[in-house]
Amino acid sequence: MQMLLNWGIGLSNVFLTPVNLLLLLLGTLLGMIVGALPGLNSPIAMSIMIPLTYGMDPGAALCILAGIYTGSTCGGSVSSILLEVPGTGAAVVTAFDGHEMYRKGQGGLALGISSVSSVVGGIIAAIVLGACAPFVAAQALKFGAPEYLMLSVMGFASVIGMSNGRMSKNIMAMLIGLLISVIGISPQGGIKRFTFGTHALLEGIPLVPMLIGMFGIGAIISTISDMKLGKTASETVKQTMQRVKVEYPDRKMIKSFLPIWAQSSVIGNIVGAIPGAGMTVAIFMAYDQVKRYRRDLEFGTGIPEGVAAPECANKAVVGSSMIPLLALGVPGNPASSLFLGALLIHGLRTGPKFFVESSDVAYTLIAAFFTASIALLPVMHIFVNYMATYVLRLRYEVLNGLILILCVTGAFATGNNDTYIVFAIVFGVIGFVLKKFHIPFGPLVLATVLGSMLESYYIQSMVTLRGNFSGMLQRPICVGLLLLSVFFLLMPLKRFLKKKKEEIKVIKAWVEIKNWALKNRIQIHEEIPQELLEFKVIKFCLQPLVENSVLHGMEHVENGEIWIRAFCQGNRVCIVIQDNGIGMDEERLREIMADLDINRKRRHVTGIGLTSIHELMQVKYGPEFGLAIESEIGAGTKVYVHLPYERKDKNHAEGSDCG
Amino acid sequence: MKKNKYAEYIFSLILLLIGAAVLIIGSDFRGNDKYFPVIIGTGMMITAIWMAWEDRKQETACIDLAKINFVAVGITIVALVVYMVLFRLIGYVFSTILLGTSIILGLRYNSVRGAVLWPALMVLVVFVIFRILLKVPLPVLLL
Numbered sequence: 001m002q003m004l005l006n007w008g009i010g011l012s013n014v015f016l017t018p019v020n021l022l023l024l025l026l027g028t029l030l031g032m033i034v035g036a037l038p039g040l041n042s043p044i045a046m047s048i049m050i051p052l053t054y055g056m057d058p059g060a061a062l063c064i065l066a067g068i069y070t071g072s073t074c075g076g077s078v079s080s081i082l083l084e085v086p087g088t089g090a091a092v093v094t095a096f097d098g099h100e101m102y103r104k105g106q107g108g109l110a111l112g113i114s115s116v117s118s119v120v121g122g123i124i125a126a127i128v129l130g131a132c133a134p135f136v137a138a139q140a141l142k143f144g145a146p147e148y149l150m151l152s153v154m155g156f157a158s159v160i161g162m163s164n165g166r167m168s169k170n171i172m173a174m175l176i177g178l179l180i181s182v183i184g185i186s187p188q189g190g191i192k193r194f195t196f197g198t199h200a201l202l203e204g205i206p207l208v209p210m211l212i213g214m215f216g217i218g219a220i221i222s223t224i225s226d227m228k229l230g231k232t233a234s235e236t237v238k239q240t241m242q243r244v245k246v247e248y249p250d251r252k253m254i255k256s257f258l259p260i261w262a263q264s265s266v267i268g269n270i271v272g273a274i275p276g277a278g279m280t281v282a283i284f285m286a287y288d289q290v291k292r293y294r295r296d297l298e299f300g301t302g303i304p305e306g307v308a309a310p311e312c313a314n315k316a317v318v319g320s321s322m323i324p325l326l327a328l329g330v331p332g333n334p335a336s337s338l339f340l341g342a343l344l345i346h347g348l349r350t351g352p353k354f355f356v357e358s359s360d361v362a363y364t365l366i367a368a369f370f371t372a373s374i375a376l377l378p379v380m381h382i383f384v385n386y387m388a389t390y391v392l393r394l395r396y397e398v399l400n401g402l403i404l405i406l407c408v409t410g411a412f413a414t415g416n417n418d419t420y421i422v423f424a425i426v427f428g429v430i431g432f433v434l435k436k437f438h439i440p441f442g443p444l445v446l447a448t449v450l451g452s453m454l455e456s457y458y459i460q461s462m463v464t465l466r467g468n469f470s471g472m473l474q475r476p477i478c479v480g481l482l483l484l485s486v487f488f489l490l491m492p493l494k495r496f497l498k499k500k501k502e503e504i505k506v507i508k509a510w511v512e513i514k515n516w517a518l519k520n521r522i523q524i525h526e527e528i529p530q531e532l533l534e535f536k537v538i539k540f541c542l543q544p545l546v547e548n549s550v551l552h553g554m555e556h557v558e559n560g561e562i563w564i565r566a567f568c569q570g571n572r573v574c575i576v577i578q579d580n581g582i583g584m585d586e587e588r589l590r591e592i593m594a595d596l597d598i599n600r601k602r603r604h605v606t607g608i609g610l611t612s613i614h615e616l617m618q619v620k621y622g623p624e625f626g627l628a629i630e631s632e633i634g635a636g637t638k639v640y641v642h643l644p645y646e647r648k649d650k651n652h653a654e655g656s657d658c659g
Numbered sequence: 660m661k662k663n664k665y666a667e668y669i670f671s672l673i674l675l676l677i678g679a680a681v682l683i684i685g686s687d688f689r690g691n692d693k694y695f696p697v698i699i700g701t702g703m704m705i706t707a708i709w710m711a712w713e714d715r716k717q718e719t720a721c722i723d724l725a726k727i728n729f730v731a732v733g734i735t736i737v738a739l740v741v742y743m744v745l746f747r748l749i750g751y752v753f754s755t756i757l758l759g760t761s762i763i764l765g766l767r768y769n770s771v772r773g774a775v776l777w778p779a780l781m782v783l784v785v786f787v788i789f790r791i792l793l794k795v796p797l798p799v800l801l802l
Contacts, residue, residue, distance in 0.1 A: 051789075052788065052789075052793070054793055054795070055792065055793040055794070166710075166713060168706055168709040168710045168713055169710065171702070171706050171709075172674060172703070172706045172707070172710060175678075175699055175702045175703045175706060176703075178695070178699050179677075179681060179696075179699050179703070182695050182696055182699065186688070186692040188690075188691050188692060189688075189689055189690055189691065189692040191688060191689065191692050193685075193688060193692065193696060194681075194684065194696075217739070220735075221732055221735050221736070224728065224731045224732060224735050224762075224766065225727045225728050225729075225731060225732045226726065226727075226728065227728055227731055227766060395768065396766075397763050397766035397767065397768040398763055398768060398773065398774075398777050400762060400763075400766065401758075401759040401760070401762040401763040401766075401774075401777065401778060402759060402777060402778065402781045404735075404739075404758065404759065404762060405755055405758065405759045405778060405781050405782060405785065406781070406785065408739075408742065408755065408758070409751075409755065409785050409789060409797070412751075412795070412797065413789055413793065413795040413797075416795060416796055418743075418746055418747060418798075421742075421743060421746060422743055425739045425740070425742075425743060428739070429736060432732070433670075436722050436727065437667070437670050437721060437722055438721045438722075451695075455695050458694075458695075459691055462691075622720070622723070623723060623725075623726075
C-alpha cells in the first residue's frame with residue numbers, strides 16, 4: 001500500500017508538475033539527438049546538463065537526466081538503422097538487422113519496431129526498479145560498518161569481474177579511481193594526502209568537474225582525435241540518406257514479439273542490475289537468445305525480431321542499472337555515477353536511507369524513467385519524421401567546439417570557481433589518454449565514489465570488530481557478500497572456460513550452416529585443417545558471410561556450391577569463403593571495398609553486413625586484419641577473412657604450418 | 660606497429676612510476692592514513708607490470724597511433740590551456756568565444772564567419788542561462 005502511495009507521489013511529481021514533464025520531454029529529445037550522433041553518448045550530454053540542474057529542484061533535475069539517459073539509448077538506434085553506424089554502443093546489434101530492413105525499404109518499420117520495443121523494455125524496467133530498489137534498500141538498512149565494507153568490496157568485485165576487456169585494465173582503472181579518492185584530507189587522521197601544497201586539493205577532487213572532464217571533454221578530444229581533417233560526414237549523409245517516416249508494427253507482429261520482449265526484458269533487467277555488466281552484454285545476450293528462439297529466421301538479413309530483441313534489452317538495462325545506485329549507493333555504470341553527481345549537487349546521497357529520507361525524490365526518479373519510456377514513442381516519431389536528417393548532417397567541427405564551451409562553463413558553474421575548469425580540463429586529458437589505452441571508466445568512477453566510503457568503513461569495521469577481521473565470518477550478510485564477491489571475481493575464469501567451448505562451437509556452426517544450405521540445394525565443401533577446427537572466431541562472423549553468398553550470389557543459380565577453406569599464412573589465419581554464384585561487377589566491388597575502409601566517417605553501401613563484421617574484426621584484432629573480397633561477374637565471389645593466429649603452445653605452433 | 664607496442668609499454672611504465680611515487684609518499688603518512696595509499700601504490704605497480712606482460716603476449720596493440728589525429732588533439736589541448744589562462748585575464752565571454760572559434764577553425768571548418776558566430780551564439784545562450792537564470796557569477800571583466 002505504501003509503495004503504491006509512493007508511486008502515486010512520484011507519478012504526480014512528473015505528470016502534474018508541468019515544468020518536470022516539459023524538462024523530461026526536452027531531456028528525452030536532447031538524449032535522442034545526442035544518441036543519434038556517433039561519437040556522442042548519454043554521459044556527455046548528462047555531464048553537460050548536471051551544472052544546469054544546479055538551480056532546479058532535485059525532482060526536475062532528475063527528470064531531465066532520466067530523459068537524456070532513456071532518449072540517448074533510443075537515439076543510437078536511429079543512426080544504426082539509417083546509416084549502419086551505431087550512435088551508441090547500445091545500438092551495435094540493432095544495425096545487423098535494422099540496416100538491412102532500411103535497405104529493403106523497411107527503414108520506417110525498423111524504427112517503429114525499435115521505438116515500440118524500447119517503450120516495452122523501458123516500462124518493464126521502471127516497474128522492476130520501483131519494486132526491487134526499495135526492497136533491496138530495506139534489507140540494506142540492517143547493514144553495519146562491516147557489511148558496508150563488504151558491500152563496497154562486492155561493488156568492486158562485480159565491476160572488475162563483469163566488465164568486458166582485460167582484467168588487468170579493469171583493476172588498474174579501479175586503482176586510479178581509488179588514488180583519486182584518497183587525495184585531500186584523510187577521514188581519520190585529518191592529514192593532507194597528495195595535495196602537493198595546493199589548497200584546491202584539500203577537499204579532494206570534486207566529483208562533478210571530474211565527470212565533466214572525463215565524459216565530456218575527454219570524449220570530445222577523443223572524437224576530435226578520430227577526425228580526418230577536411231572530410232565531413234555530413235556531406236555523405238546529405239548525398240546518401242533517404243528520408244524515412246516511422247511505421248509502427250501491426251497487431252500480428254506485436255503479438256509475435258511478445259515472447260521476445262519478455263525474454264529480452266528479463267535479460268536486460270538482470271544484466272543491468274549487476275554493477276559493471278553493461279549494456280553491450282545485454283544486447284548481445286538478447287540477440288543470441290532470439291536467434292535460438294527463432295531458428296527458422298535468417299538473422300542479419302533484415303529480420304524485425306533482430307531489432308526488437310536488442311532494443312527491448314537495452315532499454316531494460318537503463319532502468320535496472322539504477323537499482324544498485326538507489327538501493328545501495330553503488331553506481332554500476334558511468335551514467336548512474338552521473339545521477340549520483342547530480343544528487344550530490346542537491347545535497348542528496350543515494351543508498352539504503354535514500355528511500356526513507358528522500359522517498360519523494362527516489363520515486364520521482366523511478367516515475368521519470370517510467371514516463372520517459374512512454375515518451376519515447378512520440379518523441380522518436382517527431383525526431384525521425386522531422387529532425388533526424390538535419391541532426392545527422394550536423395558538422396562535427398562546430399559541434400565539438402560548442403560542446404567544449406558547455407563543458408567548461410558547466411565545470412565553472414559547479415563551484416563558481418575557475419579551479420574547477422582546470423580540474424575538468426586535466427581530467428579531460430586524462431580521460432582521453434585512458435580511453436585510447438582502453439582503460440574503462442566504469443571501475444574508475446565507481447572506485448572514486450566508493451573509495452572514501454571504503455576507507456571510512458574499513459576504519460569503523462576495525463573498531464566494531466576490535467581489529468579482528470575473522471569476526472566478519474560470524475556475520476551472515478558479510479559472508480553472503482563475500483561469497484558474491486568471490487563469485488564475481490571468478491566470472492573472468494568462467495568466461496575463459498566458455499571461450500574454450502566456443503572454439504568447439506565453430507565446428508558445430510559449420511554443421512548448422514551445412515544443414516541450412518542443404519535445404520536450399522546448395523553444396524558446401526569444407527577444407528579446414530584439424531588444428532584450425534578449434535580456432536577462435538568472433539561470434540556471428542562466418543555464418544553471415546556464407547548466408548551472403550547464398551542470398552546475394554546464388555539466388556538464380558541452379559547448382560550452387562560454396563567452399564570454405566582455412567589455412568595459415570605466417571602469423572595469421574585465412575578463412576576463404578568462395579561461391580560459384582553470379583559474382584559482382586567492378587563498380588559494385590569497388591563500392592564494397594571502399595565501404596570497408598574503417599577511416600571513412602560514413603559507410604553505408606554494402607548492406608550485406610560486411611561492414612559490421614569487418615569493423616568488429618579491426619576493432620578486436622587490429623587494422624591489418626578483417627575482410628578482403630575478390631569477385632568477377634559469372635565467376636563467383638571469394639571473401640577472405642584474415643585473423644591473427646594466437647599460439648596456444650608457441651613451441652608446437654612454431655613447428656606447425658603456421659610457424 | 661612497433662610504435663604502438665612501445666606506446667603501450669611506456670604507458671605501463673608511467674603507471675608503474677606513479678604507483679611507486681604513491682607508495683613512497685604514502686608510506687610516510689601516519690598510522691591508518693597510510694594503509695590505503697600503500698595498498699594503492701603497490702597495487703598499481705603490480706598491475707602495471709601485469710599489463711606490460713599481457714601487452715607483450717598480445718600480437719596487436721590496443722592503441723593505434725596512426726589513427727590518432729595528433730594535430731587536432733594538439734590544437735584542442737593548447738586551446739584549452741590558453742583558455743585557462745585567458746579566463747582569468749579577460750573573463751568568461753571573450754575567452755570562451757575564442758576557445759570555441761579556435762577549436763572550430765583548428766578542425767578546418769571552412770567558414771570563418773561561422774566559426775565565430777556559432778560560439779558567440781552559444782556563449783550568449785549559456786550566458787543568459789547561467790548568469791541570468793541560474794545566477795552563476797560568470798566573470799565578465801571586459802563586458
